[in-house]
Amino acid sequence: MSTRDTLGRPLRDLRISVTDRCNFRCVYCMPKEVYGREFRFLERTELLTFEEIQRLAGIFAGLGVRKIRLTGGEPLIRRDLERLVGMLAAIPNLDLTLTTNGSLLAQKASTLREAGLERVTVSLDSLDDEVFRAMNDVDFPVERVLAGIEAAAAAGLSPVKVNVVLKRGVNEDGMLDLVRYFRGSGHVLRFIEYMDVGSTNGWRLDEVVPAAEILERIGAEFPLEPVPPEYPGEVATRYRFRDGAGEIGVIASVTRPFCGDCTRARLSADGRLYTCLFAVSGHDLRAPLRSGASDEELRQRIEAVWAVRTDRYSELRSAATPRASKVEMSYIGG
Numbered sequence: 001m002s003t004r005d006t007l008g009r010p011l012r013d014l015r016i017s018v019t020d021r022c023n024f025r026c027v028y029c030m031p032k033e034v035y036g037r038e039f040r041f042l043e044r045t046e047l048l049t050f051e052e053i054q055r056l057a058g059i060f061a062g063l064g065v066r067k068i069r070l071t072g073g074e075p076l077i078r079r080d081l082e083r084l085v086g087m088l089a090a091i092p093n094l095d096l097t098l099t100t101n102g103s104l105l106a107q108k109a110s111t112l113r114e115a116g117l118e119r120v121t122v123s124l125d126s127l128d129d130e131v132f133r134a135m136n137d138v139d140f141p142v143e144r145v146l147a148g149i150e151a152a153a154a155a156g157l158s159p160v161k162v163n164v165v166l167k168r169g170v171n172e173d174g175m176l177d178l179v180r181y182f183r184g185s186g187h188v189l190r191f192i193e194y195m196d197v198g199s200t201n202g203w204r205l206d207e208v209v210p211a212a213e214i215l216e217r218i219g220a221e222f223p224l225e226p227v228p229p230e231y232p233g234e235v236a237t238r239y240r241f242r243d244g245a246g247e248i249g250v251i252a253s254v255t256r257p258f259c260g261d262c263t264r265a266r267l268s269a270d271g272r273l274y275t276c277l278f279a280v281s282g283h284d285l286r287a288p289l290r291s292g293a294s295d296e297e298l299r300q301r302i303e304a305v306w307a308v309r310t311d312r313y314s315e316l317r318s319a320a321t322p323r324a325s326k327v328e329m330s331y332i333g334g
């Protein structure tokens with residue numbers, strides 16, 4: 001069965017945020033000035049339980065979802081996450097993956113793999129320890145993330161994708177070091193344009209390093225050629241090194257928005273359904289879940305939300321876009 005929105009887009013991917021908390025304070029995502037001691041994170045009772053997540057995931061799978069990505073906040077700080085992985089891995093025909101900052105991956109990679117996780121994406125913005133520590137803003141050393149990436153590959157969570165958000169004047173000069181390091185390793189680097197998600201990161205267009213420039217700078221040293229997309233709705237545009245040393249991707253969400261074939265829904269840690277990363281509000285699924293709704297009632301509710309979906313924020317983005325109330329990425333799940 002395939003549910004389609006007003007623009008004919010099917011529902012194929014679901015990103016589930018398992019916590020709004022994080023042990024990093026990346027400057028572009030959870031700036032310390034906002035996410036300090038005073039910040040009120042969700043209480044434990046507000047979070048969906050693993051059983052509630054599994055139940056919803058099964059209903060989403062019935063509506064056509066084929067890929068689930070666990071995210072956050074930092075998903076690996078949710079206690080016993082491997083138990084949830086095991087529960088979701090039991091749902092047939094689902095590709096199960098996870099996005100992490102890598103800080104706890106060295107310890108957890110093999111248990112996650114054994115529980116049924118298929119792949120991981122690790123975020124890593126710089127190989128330069130000083131730059132990396134400043135960007136995560138909790139002084140976390142880069143070598144521990146690199147160890148996490150190797151542990152993930154060794155555990156069979158491969159190919160490991162490595163996400164890099166480039167911020168003009170902050171880590172852009174480290175772009176080629178990352179390419180040199182990861183070329184030929186089997187891990188796939190993906191450069192992401194810094195986005196105006198949420199309203200706390202003080203985003204400015206002149207801090208975005210456009211994908212075209214990224215490709216030009218990398219291609220000048222390592223000639224590239226395009227690779228056709230693997231499936232419709234793939235967010236990264238792929239390129240391979242002409243010398244055969246693997247591939248990279250660019251995610252040009254600002255300069256080349258891909259709303260037209262966006263098949264993603266997001267579930268926040270407290271059970272709200274969002275149909276766009278740039279949404280202002282979500283649809284509560286926790287209340288009906290906790291007040292005894294049947295699977296069929298939940299299915300109808302989700303289908304009704306998707307059927308009226310019109311979102312194409314990135315295509316319509318303009319200087320006049322209201323910014324104050326957009327939901328934060330650490331809450332909705334990146």
Ligand SMILES: C[S@@+](CC[C@H](N)C(=O)[O-])C[C@H]1O[C@@H](n2cnc3c(N)ncnc32)[C@H](O)[C@@H]1O
Nearest residue numbers: 028029072073074099100101123163194195334
């Ligand atoms: C919100 S994080 C959640 C998962 C995990 N904590 C991590 O960092 O991988 C998911 C992804 O969103 C990216 N991200 C966060 N804020 C962003 C922004 N303003 N623009 C582009 N990407 C962003 C992060 O770099 C990360 O790759």
Ligand code: SF4
Nearest residue numbers: 022024026029073101
């Ligand atoms: S990008 Fe990930 S690691 Fe960084 S603050 Fe956001 S949620 Fe945490």
